[in-house]
Amino acid sequence: MDKTSKKKGNFRKGKDEKLIVESDGWWWLIHRGITASFLSIALFSLLVRAAVSLHPYSGAGNPPKFGDFEAQRHWMEITINLPINQWYRNSTVNDLGYWGLDYPPLTAYQSYVHGLFLRHFSPESVALFASRGHESYLGKLLMRWTVLSSDALVFFPAVLYFVLVYYAGQNPSRRRSDIAWHITIILLNPCLILIDHGHFQYNCISLGLTVGAIASVLSDKDLVACVLYSLALNHKQMSAYFAPAFFSHLLGKCLRRRYPVLEVLKLGLVVLGTFVVVWWPYVHSTEAFFGVLSRLAPFERGIFEDYVANFWCTTSVLVKWKRLFPTQSLKLISLGATVSTFLPSMIQQIWAPSKPGFLYGLLNSAFSFYLFSFQVHEKSILLPLLPASLLAMEEPFLFTWMTLYALFSMFPLLHRDKLVLPYLALSALFILLNHVPNGRRTTRDTSALRSFVITVSVLCSVVLHVVYLSLHPPARYPFLFEALIMLVCFSQFVILTVYTNAKQWMLLKHSNLVDKEKKLL
Amino acid sequence: MEAQTAPKLQNPPKPRNPITELWWFFAISACVKLLLIPAYKSTDFEVHRHWLAITHSLPLSQWYSDETSIWTLDYPPFFAYFERFLSVFANLIDPQIVHLQKGLNYSSNTVLYFQRISVILSDLCLLYGVFRLTRNSDSMKQKMIWVLVIWSPMLVIVDHLHFQYNGFLLGILLISLSCLEEGRDLMGGLIFAVLLCFKHLFAVAAPVYFVYLLRHYCWKGLVRGFWRLSVLGTVVVAVFALAYAPFVYHGQMQQVIHRMFPFGRGLCHAYWAPNFWVFYIILDKVLAFLLGRLGFNIQAPAASFTGGLVGDSSPFAVLPQVTPATTFILVLISLSPCLIKAWRHPRPSLITRWVAYAYTCGFMFGWHVHEKASLHFVIPLAIVAVQSLDNARHYFLISIVSCYSLFPLLYEAQEYPIRVLLLLLHSTLMWLGFSAQFANGIALETANSGKKKDDDFQTKRRSVAAAQKGGFIIGCVHWSYLVGMLLVEIWGQFLHPIIFGEKLPFIPLMLISTYCGIGVIGDKSIYWVRSNGNMVGRIL
Incomplete structure (x- = not known):
């Protein structure tokens, strides 16, 4: 009794002291350090993910081909029922025409593990042949849980690693609430949540591995970075969007060391070793190897699909690329365009590798792939969005802007999946988290012109949302609204990527100054 | 005994706008609740839909006698009027929702969205109640209360998954309590009377209200006191008249009472x-x-x-x-210490605590108590919890136990991660919040005994160290209890199905309620002895 009353006395005295800590509105959430606040934020993010997973998935109740959900389920069915050398091969038991496996082996192994999990609780959901188009309460639930657990086991730890590394060298007086905000913004990225837990995919694994690789690069563990990035690449070939940045940054770093050739060789061997391990069942015969490889490059699907907000699709309103050129030359043209757009950022990193430059490089190379490469899907916007979210502290406005337009560019897709409600709720949540009262202080002076432009474009997109949801397009142009959305998003993405490229080169000036200072010292 | 309401702070370093912050908290929870719309809903969903239909399609005289469905109207008239009000909009959106026969077990998206969103919007009442109760507290207490009440996992489970309108009703209770705390007794009494006409289960606190109002409002000399008593009586009678008069007029009173008190x-x-x-x-x-x-x-x-x-x-x-009758007497006996206290020193700052205590008694000894009734004391207790370290410790345990005891409501596998995450998130936020709040007091001590205050970061560090020494720590009894709860959960979810299979399905449920019962009773009795020990001693 005495003890408690003493404490109460102390508590009363503590009132004035509170004034100091209350200058930071979120002090209570973060006073136990980054890891404790990460825990609470991660729990909230998981809750949001679990809630989103209650909603329909792509192709729900839509035979005969269903959607990505059925594709992933089918891969589980194939991998647990067939021997490993049959997975990528067309045969009487494995019809590649029906959602054949077209991701690299790590995805196949992941499907195998998840397939075992499904088979344990619901054998009929992964039975060979019989389970095609299997849709049941339990089946959906188990599938959703595999994504939830992959997210919690891969993406979340990777983000924690990144945050710990990214803020390790920084001035300790940096407000911890800023760090907490950054964690929140990365974990609650609405696009990633909607695609993984709504539409149904496993981007969290490849993106999580990429974040891990980025964090390793930032903490100068280049070999670990190579392993993690190779794994990401082996989970989803789309991770190659980041390859130029990784390559150029690591090469640039090696060139500045004592034995550049040796360093490069070391990294190369690690990458090769990782690849050999992952591809082990397929490296015994060239036939098997090329069989898998050919599955990974679906060139027959054309230069773009649906209405993706990239260069080829947008300009095809005016120039009919598909009719003008054969696929073969389109491949070359798109390759040329992609390389020429990511080249400047690569050169910058080889010339002067730096940590912020590396993050900008990731963003720029992913953007150039998204805008110019062959066979891009709407969902690929997740890749440029990832480095943008890692840069959110440096470029809060760019990140917000990009996320909103990335979301918007996926709106028709999500509308088809009947995910409009989570779309709206997550957008609202994102905007709310961006405007935490008394949280971060981003009081930048905004010019009248800038705020006018912002208001106009926000209004435009709101109007487009409403129009898309309420009106029927004219019969002559059934995809008029999709095209309009694509146009708006494309214009924003182009502006953003021009800005980030310029920004990356501006870093050079800054780093030169730092170098000179070092030499003087 | 308790820390008094916070002394007015001087102007904080940064001007903060509590109303924006409060809206922000509400909006965040609303987003999550929107996401939860397709989740599991209990038969209460159909109950409330059917009430919409009854109140919309039938004349008032038949509201309490209709037997179209087994889900007959058994809430007091104000709630029926509330349903009537909602049914206007329901009819605009989809007339089938309010159709007496065609609407039975209607489960289209329109009815789902309409009803779910009506609960989310009716939480605005809770928001207002919380706003009134916290507008004079300091910022840390405010935030803790918001986290505990607006982000309450129990409200999410009961209102937004299971489906009920408790947030709305508790909002009315909080408004009433805030009036009493501000000294506006008549208004407080009036609103409580209104609440009773919304849901009569809240009547457990009526003795506390009665004693408190009698002493604090009416006990002012003979003439003035009598005048005030008659004013109060008139107001309360007027509220009840407003609610029940139409039914008396139609000769339905007996039927209404029969429906409202199903002692069978x-x-x-x-x-x-x-x-x-x-x-x-x-x-x-x-x-x-x-x-x-x-x-x-x-x-x-x-x-x-x-x-x-x-x-x-x-x-x-x-x-x-x-x-x-036995349960009634038991509830009254357990209430008596608090009634005696209220009679002796009717202090406005304690009324919330007494009311929460009364609902605890009703929960402990009441007749046909739902596990959901624990909301009635957990939500008001949140206001009390932030006032002292001791209260916070008890609240920490009691809210976790009560939330856990709601788990069997969501028995389907789909909601399993949601309910677990809700509880974990709530406990983490509570732990972080309380330890931040109560670390400060001790931090000051260390800071003063030390020579100088460096900068605020250092102070924070020190306060964290201090918290580890003597701030918000959970004792080893509580810890072992929480670990035991984890074991109960593991048994119920994993080991029981493995060992017994489909047999004895009631054992895990029984285990949960027994275990939670130990927690609630144990904690409450310790708390009761501590807070009432002196007085009971004096009385004896």
Whole structure:
């Protein structure tokens, strides 16, 4: 009794002291350090993910081909029922025409593990042949849980690693609430949540591995970075969007060391070793190897699909690329365009590798792939969005802007999946988290012109949302609204990527100054 | 005994706008609740839909006598009027929702969205109540209360998943309490009367209100006191008249009362709330078993507890039967210390605590208590919890236990991660918040005993260290209890199905309610002894 009353006395005295800590509105959430606040934020993010997973998935109740959900389920069915050398091969038991496996082996192994999990609780959901188009309460639930657990086991730890590394060298007086905000913004990225837990995919694994690789690069563990990035690449070939940045940054770093050739060789061997391990069942015969490889490059699907907000699709309103050129030359043209757009950022990193430059490089190379490469899907916007979210502290406005337009560019897709409600709720949540009262202080002076432009474009997109949801397009142009959305998003993405490229080169000036200072010292 | 309301702070370094912040908290929870729309909903969803239909399609005289569905209207008239109000909009959106026959078990998206969103919007009432109660507190307390009430996992589970309008009703209770705390007794009494006409289960706190208002409002000399008493009486009677007069006019009063007090339902709800009667039943079973072994002829009870409807036969084999009157007397006895306190020193700052205490008593000893009724005391207790370290510790345990005892409501696998995450998130936020709040007091001590204050970061570091020494720590009894809860959960979810398979499905449920019962009773009795010990001693 005495003890408690003493404490109460102390508590009363503590009132004035509170004034100091209350200058930071979120002090209570973060006073136990980054890891404790990460825990609470991660729990909230998981809750949001679990809630989103209650909603329909792509192709729900839509035979005969269903959607990505059925594709992933089918891969589980194939991998647990067939021997490993049959997975990528067309045969009487494995019809590649029906959602054949077209991701690299790590995805196949992941499907195998998840397939075992499904088979344990619901054998009929992964039975060979019989389970095609299997849709049941339990089946959906188990599938959703595999994504939830992959997210919690891969993406979340990777983000924690990144945050710990990214803020390790920084001035300790940096407000911890800023760090907490950054964690929140990365974990609650609405696009990633909607695609993984709504539409149904496993981007969290490849993106999580990429974040891990980025964090390793930032903490100068280049070999670990190579392993993690190779794994990401082996989970989803789309991770190659980041390859130029990784390559150029690591090469640039090696060139500045004592034995550049040796360093490069070391990294190369690690990458090769990782690849050999992952591809082990397929490296015994060239036939098997090329069989898998050919599955990974679906060139027959054309230069773009649906209405993706990239260069080829947008300009095809005016120039009919598909009719003008054969696929073969389109491949070359798109390759040329992609390389020429990511080249400047690569050169910058080889010339002067730096940590912020590396993050900008990731963003720029992913953007150039998204805008110019062959066979891009709407969902690929997740890749440029990832480095943008890692840069959110440096470029809060760019990140917000990009996320909103990335979301918007996926709106028709999500509308088809009947995910409009989570779309709206997550957008609202994102905007709310961006405007935490008394949280971060981003009081930048905004010019009248800038705020006018912002208001106009926000209004435009709101109007487009409403129009898309309420009106029927004219019969002559059934995809008029999709095209309009694509146009708006494309214009924003182009502006953003021009800005980030310029920004990356501006870093050079800054780093030169730092170098000179070092030499003087 | 308790820390008084916070002394006014000087202007904080940064101007903050509490109203924006409060809206922000609300909006965040609303987003999550929107995401939860397609989740599991209990039969209460259809109950409320059917009430929309009754109040919309039938004349007032038939509201309480209609038997189209088994889900008859059994809330007091104001709630029926509330449903009538909602049904106007429901009719605009989709007339089938309010159709008496065609609407039965209607489950299209329109009705789902309409009803779910109506709950989310009716939480605005809770928001207003919280705003009124916290507008004069300091920022840390405000935030803690918002986290505990607006982000309450129990409200999410009961209102937004299971489906009810508790947030709305508790909002009315909080508004009433805030009036009392501000000294506006008449208004507080009036709003409480309104609340009783929304849901009569809130009447458990009526004795506290009565004693408090009598002493604090009316006890002002003979003439003035009598005048005030008559004013108060008139106001309360007027509210009740407004609610019941139309039914009296139509000669429906008896029917209304019959519907509102279904004493035929038995002592315990189909699923046992973790209260005193759980132990009574278990004691009965144990005694019956032991006596049976010793050779006595024990008749197996005719009625079972889990059946819901019990009828006249005693469900107990050995112990005496419990009647509604017994429970009523028990509730009153357990309330008495608090009533005596309220009579002696009617202090506005304590009224919230007393009301929460009253609902705890009602939960412990009441007749046919739902596990959901724990909301009635957990939400008001949140206001009390932030006032002292001791209260916070108790609240930490009691809210976790109560939330956990709601788990069986969401028995489907789909909601399993959601309910677990809700509880974990709530406990983490509570732990972070309380330890931040109560670290400060001790931090000051260390900071003063040290020579100088460096910068605020250093102070924070020190306060964290101090917190580890003596701030918000959970004692080892509480810890082991929480670990035990984890074990109960693991048993119920994983080990029981593996070992027993489909057999004995009631054991995990029984385990949960017994275990939670131990928690609630244990914690409450310690708390009760601590806070009432002195006074009871004096009385004896």
